[in-house]
Amino acid sequence: xxxxxxxxxxxxxxxxxxxxxxxxxxxxxxxxxxxxxxxxxxxxxxxxxxxxxxxxxxxxxxxxxxxxxxxxxxxxxxxxxxxxxxxxxxxxxxxxxxxxxxxxxxxxxxxxxxxxxxxxxxxxxxxxxxxxxxxxxxxxxxxxxxxxxxxxxxxxxxxxxxxxxxxxxxxxxxxxxxxxxxxxxxxxxxxxxxxxxxxxxxxxxxxxxx
Amino acid sequence: xxxxxxxxxxxxxxxxxxxxxxxxxxxxxxxxxxxxxxxxxxxxxxxxxxxxxxxxxxxxxxxxxxxxxxxxxxxxxxxxxxxxxxxxxxxxxxxxxxxxxxxxxxxxxxxxxxxxxxxxxxxxxxxxxxxxxxxxxxxxxxxxxxxxxxxxxxxxxxxxxxxxxxxxxxxxxxxxxxxxxxxxxxxxxxxxxxxxxxxxxxxxxxxxxx
Amino acid sequence: xxxxxxxxxxxxxxxxxxxxxxxxxxxxxxxxxxxxxxxxxxxxxxxxxxxxxxxxxxxxxxxxxxxxxxxxxxxxxxxxxxxxxxxxxxxxxxxxxxxxxxxxxxxxxxxxxxxxxxxxxxxxxxxxxxxxxxxxxxxxxxxxxxxxxxxxxxxxxxxxxxxxxxxxxxxxxxxxxxxxxxxxxxxxxxxxxxxxxxxxxxxxxxxxxx
Numbered sequence: 001x002x003x004x005x006x007x008x009x010x011x012x013x014x015x016x017x018x019x020x021x022x023x024x025x026x027x028x029x030x031x032x033x034x035x036x037x038x039x040x041x042x043x044x045x046x047x048x049x050x051x052x053x054x055x056x057x058x059x060x061x062x063x064x065x066x067x068x069x070x071x072x073x074x075x076x077x078x079x080x081x082x083x084x085x086x087x088x089x090x091x092x093x094x095x096x097x098x099x100x101x102x103x104x105x106x107x108x109x110x111x112x113x114x115x116x117x118x119x120x121x122x123x124x125x126x127x128x129x130x131x132x133x134x135x136x137x138x139x140x141x142x143x144x145x146x147x148x149x150x151x152x153x154x155x156x157x158x159x160x161x162x163x164x165x166x167x168x169x170x171x172x173x174x175x176x177x178x179x180x181x182x183x184x185x186x187x188x189x190x191x192x193x194x195x196x197x198x199x200x201x202x203x204x205x206x207x208x209x210x
Numbered sequence: 211x212x213x214x215x216x217x218x219x220x221x222x223x224x225x226x227x228x229x230x231x232x233x234x235x236x237x238x239x240x241x242x243x244x245x246x247x248x249x250x251x252x253x254x255x256x257x258x259x260x261x262x263x264x265x266x267x268x269x270x271x272x273x274x275x276x277x278x279x280x281x282x283x284x285x286x287x288x289x290x291x292x293x294x295x296x297x298x299x300x301x302x303x304x305x306x307x308x309x310x311x312x313x314x315x316x317x318x319x320x321x322x323x324x325x326x327x328x329x330x331x332x333x334x335x336x337x338x339x340x341x342x343x344x345x346x347x348x349x350x351x352x353x354x355x356x357x358x359x360x361x362x363x364x365x366x367x368x369x370x371x372x373x374x375x376x377x378x379x380x381x382x383x384x385x386x387x388x389x390x391x392x393x394x395x396x397x398x399x400x401x402x403x404x405x406x407x408x409x410x411x412x413x414x415x416x417x418x419x420x
Numbered sequence: 421x422x423x424x425x426x427x428x429x430x431x432x433x434x435x436x437x438x439x440x441x442x443x444x445x446x447x448x449x450x451x452x453x454x455x456x457x458x459x460x461x462x463x464x465x466x467x468x469x470x471x472x473x474x475x476x477x478x479x480x481x482x483x484x485x486x487x488x489x490x491x492x493x494x495x496x497x498x499x500x501x502x503x504x505x506x507x508x509x510x511x512x513x514x515x516x517x518x519x520x521x522x523x524x525x526x527x528x529x530x531x532x533x534x535x536x537x538x539x540x541x542x543x544x545x546x547x548x549x550x551x552x553x554x555x556x557x558x559x560x561x562x563x564x565x566x567x568x569x570x571x572x573x574x575x576x577x578x579x580x581x582x583x584x585x586x587x588x589x590x591x592x593x594x595x596x597x598x599x600x601x602x603x604x605x606x607x608x609x610x611x612x613x614x615x616x617x618x619x620x621x622x623x624x625x626x627x628x629x630x
Contacts, residue, residue: 026570032622034577035570038557049474054259056268058476063543070542080625122280123273137248137352142557144566146354150236150245157244202242205290264469266478332490333483347458347562356564360446360455367454412452415500 007105010185012071014102017095019044019072020086022139023079029143037076039142044072046135051110051127055117096196100159104189106132107160108167108181115168125164132160132188153202155195163188217315220395222281224312227305229254229282230296232349233289239353247286249352254282256345261320261337265327306406310369314399316342317370318377318391325378335374342370342398363412365405373398427525430605432491434522437515439464439492440506442559443499449563457496459562464492466555471530471547475537516616520579524609526552527580528587528601535588545584552580552608573622575615583608 022043026036045062052060062068085091110131114124133149133156140147149156167184171177194200232253236246255272262270272278295301320341324334343366347357359366377394381387404410442463446456465482472480482488505511530551534544553569553576560567569576587604591597614620 027625029566029571030624031566031570032573033625034622035567036625038567038570038577053263053473054270056266056476060474063539066540066542069546076625119273120276122276126279141351141561142567142570144354144561144564146239146241147245147248147352150241150248150352151239153242157248202244204240205237205243205246205286263473264480266476329483330486332486336489351561351564354564356449356451357455357458357562360451360458360562361449363452367458412454414450415447415453415456415496 010101010105011109013098014105015044015068015071016075017098017102018135019075020095021099021136023076024083024087025139025143027079027083033076036079037073039139040072040076041069042142043135043139044068046138047106047131047133048110048135050134051113051131054130055114055119055127057113057117097193100189100192100196101185103132103156103160103192104163104185104187107163107188108184111164111167111184112177112181115171121165121168121172124168125161128164128167129157129160133157153204155200155202156192158202159188159192159195162191220311220315221319223308224315225254225278225281226285227308227312228345229285230305231309231346233286234293234297235349235353237289237293243286246289247283249349250282250286251279252352253345253349254278256348257316257341257343258320258345260344261323261341264340265324265329265337267323267327307403310399310402310406311395313342313366313370313402314373314395314397317373317398318394321374321377321394322387322391325381331375331378334378335371338374338377339367339370343367363414365410365412366402368412369398369402369405372401430521430525431529433518434525435464435488435491436495437518437522438555439495440515441519441556443496444503444507445559445563447499447503453496456499457493459559460492460496461489462562463555463559464488466558467526467551467553468530468555470554471533471551474550475534475539475547477533477537517613520609520612520616521605523552523576523580523612524583524605524607527583527608528604531584531587531604532597532601535591541585541588541592544588545581548584548587549577549580553577573624575620575622576612578622579608579612579615582611 019040022040023036025043026039029035031039045068048061052058086095107128109128111124111128113131114127119127136149137147163184163186166187167180170180170183175183229250232250233246235253236249239245241249255278258271262268296305317338319338321334321338323341324337329337343359346359350357373394373396376397377390380390380393385393439460442460443456445463446459449455451459465488468481472478506515527548529548531544531548533551534547539547556569557567583604583606586607587600590600590603595603
């Protein structure tokens with residue numbers, strides 16, 4: 001079956017999209033190449049690294065799959081030549097899709113790794129969401145901004161939570177691992193794409209309410 | 211004896227107070243529910259998590275005592291209905307006391323865990339203080355502020371240091387564990403409450419001095 | 421031989437220089453003594469701590485060599501009395517040299533620890549650079565600034581990369597450990613001092629290019 005090749009393609013696409021979000025933000029802040037590489041690296045690998053440290057898992061996944069490191073390095077080095085093109089409308093749309101796929105894949109793979117490490121359902125969903133979103137949080141902290149996913153009001157982390165919950169529910173009802181994963185990714189990525197397409201808004205969780 | 215029930219009550223109160231400090235700060239920044247939950251979570255569990263990672267201790271304490279996770283989740287979900295009340299004067303005063311109790315308890319429990327892991331007195335006091343204050347530091351970093359405890363000039367971390375030192379000194383002089391702990395918590399919490407009540411001020415540690 | 425005494429002297433000098441960079445930054449932000457100590461501590465030990473956590477290495481190096489902790493503590497406590505002097509021109513120049521030596525030493529010792537832990541050349545160079553620069557990044561995040569090394573455009577992290585690469589290349593060609601280390605430190609420290617002396621500038625890695 002070619003399912004594993006599909007997973008691989010999604011993983012590469014997600015990593016590229018996450019790295020690009022960091023790369024673009026760092027360039028906007030007029031950083032030098034060290035800043036651009038660092039922020040791109042943290043955006044792409046921060047979530048998985050925090051997950052691995054919290055679960056005490058070694059080797060870290062970017063140590064194990066070093067090709068991803070080289071990929072991000074190559075992206076940063078060549079960025080000035082292709083970034084203009086990537087920022088045009090088609091490129092932006094492609095990136096939204098790749099980012100949503102990365103969100104779904106990292107949320108489910110993170111949750112699945114946590115389950116394998118003996119974590120409870122709640123902790124597993126949290127670990128999956130951590131894998132998917134902490135890179136972006138670290139990116140914004142390094143760029144000296146309040147993390148975007150905390151104030152954007154457009155569902156992102158919640159899509160990862162929903163996907164992780166569906167994955168665990170399917171697995172708990174005896175659905176085979178690959179299919180449960182596919183269902184989880186579909187829910188996380190699907191809800192994210194819908195949220196972007198229809199501009200769904202979360203309410204502020206404010207103090208004003210009486 | 212009912213001492214362990216008392217510890218448990220203090221621990222719940224401290225966790226609630228720490229989570230509330232994050233919850234309020236995140237709401238002030240007009241974050242959405244994802245931001246409010248993340249910042250409340252980090253405020254409550256950040257210090258203990260950093261301590262556990264530095265000491266290479268697993269499972270993390272919020273993985274072991276998952277009830278705390280559910281508690282913080284429930285607090286965030288219901289916050290809009292009770293927060294107004296909590297912010298009135300009595301609520302604010304209650305929170306200052308709960309926060310001071312949490313400071314003392316986390317400082318001593320952190321130091322005691324470090325001692326059990328074979329750390330030296332200096333490192334143990336540092337680990338206790340880390341447990342007590344790093345959640346608040348992470349909260350402020352995520353909210354894009356200079357950490358409050360670094361610039362507040364009202365003793366907070368130093369109360370944790372004092373309590374940890376007293377705890378270690380008592381234990382070194384043969385005082386039984388429970389009583390040494392009680393002494394340490396009393397010093398940390400007591401000095402903190404005195405600092406708030408009498409508005410003690412630390413001097414700036416400035417460059418101007420000649 | 422007196423080589424190990426030389427290493428020790430460089431390590432002390434580098435730690436002092438790193439701690440001072442945090443101490444000065446924190447004082448500029450008008451922090452109290454808790455803030456000044458925390459930022460100095462993180463500047464001096466943050467890089468090595470992150471390296472040790474990522475490589476899952478215990479005891480942490482500041483737990484193993486506790487004298488460094490006491491040194492930083494003593495520096496912070498006495499700072500108001502000597503800092504004026506240190507900030508005059510000779511002091512500033514001395515600090516640039518000590519910082520460059522620290523950069524070189526930490527980059528090479530970090531890379532060498534990573535190699536010993538079985539890491540690949542790319543990961544080892546990254547770990548060395550992490551050891552040398554992450555303390556400064558954490559210092560700037562705590563002071564609520566965009567990390568200086570990301571936007572300074574004057575080579576710093578790249579000198580650590582160059583030194584690490586030379587160290588690995590020498591070791592791979594059979595040069596004995598001590599000499600390979602010396603070569604790596606010389607390249608990292610030397611390029612850094614040249615960059616400062618001749619005001620080398622990295623180009624912005626910007627979006628404007630067409």
